[in-house]
Amino acid sequence: MIPGGDDGRPTLEDVAAFAGVSRSTASRALNDDAYVSARSKEKVLAAAKDLGYFPNQAARSLVTRRTGAIALVLSEPEARLLDDPYRTAVMRAGYRELADVGSQMVLMFVDGGEDLARTMRFLEGGHVDGALVFAPHRADPLPKALKGLRMPVVFGGQAGSIRSGVHVVDFDNKGGARQAVRHLVEIGRTRIATIAGPQDQTAAVQRLSSWRSTLLAAGLDPAELAEEADFTLTGGRDAMSRLLARRGDLDAVFVASDMMAAGALRTLTEAGRKIPDDVAVISFDNHASLAPVMNPPLTSIHQDPQAQVREMVTILMGLLAGEEIKPRNQVLPVSMTVRESA
């Protein structure tokens, strides 16, 4: 008898024969179903170990219609943005959280061109049971394409331009910006600028608009005090230069990400501004390897990507288990971590 056909890999049949039981019993033993005698189970497990047996996942998922894998999709039309530490944190959290519920993460980047079609083909092909999707850009066609998918999908942050009918786990961007600006007002600042993120992303729009409305509510004037950048270090550096050139009298700045704040800090230091004495700085993200190690350490609005991903995984698993969860926009709280910069 030639075990496992032509490529030398043992099959369940081989294990069963080796253990002296039927294929069915072997299957039951391996999947620890009920109704297998201890003796059979023991023999099967030993046989599997002896032969170096691993179940063929293709065969298994052909019948169970489950793959045990979940896609984590990061849609980023502009490739350069993937150095974003927030994205890195999301990937790590995704891997961990999915591993904890026994699922394998399949990471996919979508950055334009061919990618959308290939991504859809992959997802439709049944390679994965569901998807966690980050598609922050409003013009991104991915979320709409995903709506036609016969597979549960949960979004992290706003799903492109889609406003309802999808599962979303977002952070309280407005609340975070409000906290930051209020703190700056409370410590006596009156000319509070902002470096906003790219305005094609909902999160960035929310932080900017909340900055503005909080200023107005405090009786302060936002005119000329906003600059847009692209969430990168150099973007933040240049935006800060522009702000300084236009409003040299600013005494505080709310920066929409840690990375941009790092750039802004550099510009401010080079311009001879003392932080926080001359200019107070508050950023957004509170990334562990950025905010605390800056000089001075940054006061930052803390958002926890792991909590976000965990929530997304919980929803997805519920969906997969057949629960009726109605699509909604869940908002996770953020908090302010005060350090020296403000």
Added chain:
Amino acid sequence: MIPGGDDGRPTLEDVAAFAGVSRSTASRALNDDAYVSARSKEKVLAAAKDLGYFPNQAARSLVTRRTGAIALVLSEPEARLLDDPYRTAVMRAGYRELADVGSQMVLMFVDGGEDLARTMRFLEGGHVDGALVFAPHRADPLPKALKGLRMPVVFGGQAGSIRSGVHVVDFDNKGGARQAVRHLVEIGRTRIATIAGPQDQTAAVQRLSSWRSTLLAAGLDPAELAEEADFTLTGGRDAMSRLLARRGDLDAVFVASDMMAAGALRTLTEAGRKIPDDVAVISFDNHASLAPVMNPPLTSIHQDPQAQVREMVTILMGLLAGEEIKPRNQVLPVSMTVRESA
């Protein structure tokens, strides 16, 4: 007729029936095999589109024994190191290069505990056709476990402690360190320190030993001029402090990564050292979003993760195509990009 059984997904059989041909002909049309009439092909394609048909990958790979997916495995026993920009670059490059050859990347992190067993189970399960593996730590048990795998594997950088019999694509760490130190010697520096990477990684060991031997060859004394750090910003910062405390007279430093150089730069600046006048700095990696934007911009040894991954993919595809490629340690050249810091 109920198409696609119970979950509403059309099968090849449904497409064939809809197009009025047999399952075989439909299969041929979809996989553009030879011997299908233009008319049949057209009908089948139209039917597939009308029904929203996507082939079931489990069924397909059950018979073809191919999944179209490749694992990218990043083994990092210490979780914190995953902010490493080099790793990020590798992930992006992996995704791109694999997409270009029509394969889907399945990203896996292995950071201890349960992970090794789960990773092996996944790889053995036939979820992927092969693996690209980064396991730089010498004590890492993963490479040895991988040797028993019935699946082609290509390593990026040294494979743990394994010295032969595996496919490796590495960079010329020794040559790079030599270039850096020689450059520092040429511009007249005589007290050339180094901040080495963690010595449980072969690449870091090579850079350190090459720093030492190049110094000796130039008639300079390496005593007291080496410090070890962990490839992080704070690690580099602290190592630089220790060096300065011990040898305040140093006039150059070769730092084994951009990220550590960023930390070292901060320490040097705070200590009032002018760069490059008082202390010249050369780093390793030349990461696009780090080295050029530092203050001053860093002279750095350039290594191209994308080129490395491309080479790895080429080898893996060759292996998959059944070519007889004998395992060897391929070394990719590195070059020096000179900027202001040295």
Added chain:
DNA sequence: ATCAAGACTGGGAGCGCTCCCAGATGGGCA
């Protein structure tokens, strides 16, 4: 007119697994 070679088609087998169902066995209780 005859035949061979090519072009094309459809049916059947089978990939390795899970699940359903029928059957065998062995108490516990009337």
Added chain:
DNA sequence: TGCCCATCTGGGAGCGCTCCCAGTCTTGAT
């Protein structure tokens, strides 16, 4: 003693696809 139920087992079907093989139909050369 008979009978039922719970426990355990093995065989068969079938998941959706690809591949092989036996056909049919065309074409062109003899």
